[in-house]
Amino acid sequence: MGIGSPRSAFAGLRRGFVAIALFSAVVNILMLAGPLYMLQVYDRVLTSHSVPTLVALSVLLAGLYVVMGTLDAIRSRALVKIGHSIDLTAAPSVFARVLREPLSKNPDPASRRALSDLDQIRQFFSGAGLAALFDLPWIPIYLAIVYLIHPVLGLVATGGALVLVAIATFTNHRARRLAAAASAAGAERAALAEAARRNADVIAGLGMEGALGARFAALNDRFLGASARASEVVGTAGVVTKVCRLALQSAVLGTGAYLAIDGAVTGGAMIAAAIIMARGLQPIETVVQHWRSLLSARAAYRNLKDELTGTSVPEPMQLPPPARALRVDRVTVLAPESRTPLVLDASLSVSAGSIVGVIGASGSGKSTVARTLVGAWTPVRGRVMLDCAPLDQWPRADLARHIGYLPQDVELFDASVAENIARMEASPDAEAVIAAARSAGIHERVLSLPEGYQTRIGECGSILSAGQRQRLALARALYRDPFLVVLDEPNANLDAEGEAALVAALEAVRRRGGIAVVIAHRPGAVRVADQIAIMEAGRIARFGAREEILGARAARPGGRRAAKAASLAVANDATDVKAAEERA
Incomplete structure (x- = not known):
């Protein structure tokens, strides 16, 4: 391993x-x-x-x-x-x-x-807490040595040890619950802060600072309260343990002095017994003082135990690069933490050199199909296959090289332009990076940046406009000419120049024998598609050649108006869809 x-x-x-x-x-x-x-x-x-x-x-x-x-x-x-x-x-x-x-x-x-x-x-x-745990087993040995010096001194030391153990047990009982409460409150506080940071522009625009600030303050107060109580319990127990140990050392000295007066032990034995007893019980004091870190480490280990000690899943065998077809076989997909299917019994088959448009109303399951095609979401039933091999039979790293994906919500990393296009590879292929940028029509814009392809774009690509971020994400999807390219609303933020670059990129995928799947809300966005799938309520209602699907829409009762608008949209640029509908 x-x-x-x-x-x-x-x-x-x-x-x-x-x-x-x-x-x-x-x-x-x-x-x-x-x-x-x-x-x-x-x-x-x-x-x-x-x-x-x-x-x-x-x-x-x-x-x-x-x-x-x-x-x-x-x-x-x-x-x-x-x-x-x-x-x-x-x-x-x-x-x-x-x-x-x-x-x-x-x-x-x-x-x-x-x-x-x-x-x-x-x-x-x-x-120091873990080292003290290794010293704890030696307490009986130290006590046994004190017993050998004199049984009465051993009894005094044993009584003191039992008191310290009782304090440690009480500390564990009280601090464990408080530490768990503090950990839960801290996790909620961190999640709220991260969500607020990601949506800072929305919060500022909608004036939500006060409401979210009050919610954060409440979580913070709960976290600080539980954390302070846990610290107080551990701190008080540590002080009590220290005082008890010092008092016990004095008790052993006093008892030893009484025995020395009687001639039962020597003065040296009296002092040696006190030192041995103090040293033997010191690990208990150290463990109590570090009890909170012990509890935190134990909780962390339990949380990660399955991951750290579980059996590794064997990596699938490497397969030849896909080159023939994409097949979706009766796929049903649930969203995380949901039992309601977002996609139900979806099936389609696409040959190499094809462009497929997936259209439908909002909430019809289009983006779920996109996530499933690239392997981000796993179907609960059915399979997605490349060249007859289900996605889970491909090594994940190999599969990623054969798939390009542009999500609906573009996310970029605080790294250079080249690193973002190259999917954060440690050693990007310069020729492939430039080729992808040219395909997305962003090469000239990149060259105009202060450091060209080495320019850091900031978190989420903050130095770029929305359209430039979209085209940079398109270049990332096209990096190294993947066989399957899935684009979800790829023209959402594009101008006419960007639309032209998108169409050229799709045509390039078709010419080199790849497969492009374009998810869109409107028919005009898939005007270069060979085939069209129409999503309705999570199902692929119709799938076939573009002309057949548009003809079917026209043949439906009440569908002529929509079909005419769709035809005009397909014939014109996507930005003219609204005008086409009005003319219809």
């Missing part, structure tokens, strides 16, 4: 954790060096007044501390690298999930924050 495979994200995690556990074992054993040094100083050096013994013990202790510090630093760096490795391996799959989510039949809102969840997991690996 290569980089980006979901299962590979955690494939080596167990081996890494075993190594971290071994480092933690050595570090925790070396942590006993300090208490044992104190024990030897009090019980041996002070009684014997031996300076050489003191020097030898001190040198040994210094060496052990150097080793311990080195291993602890290595452990921390290893955890950071594991976190980065998970991010590096899983990020492509997570990003693919983010792209798939809007197209899913059952969208998961959690997918919208998948990348931030991955960041949360990586940050948790970089923090």
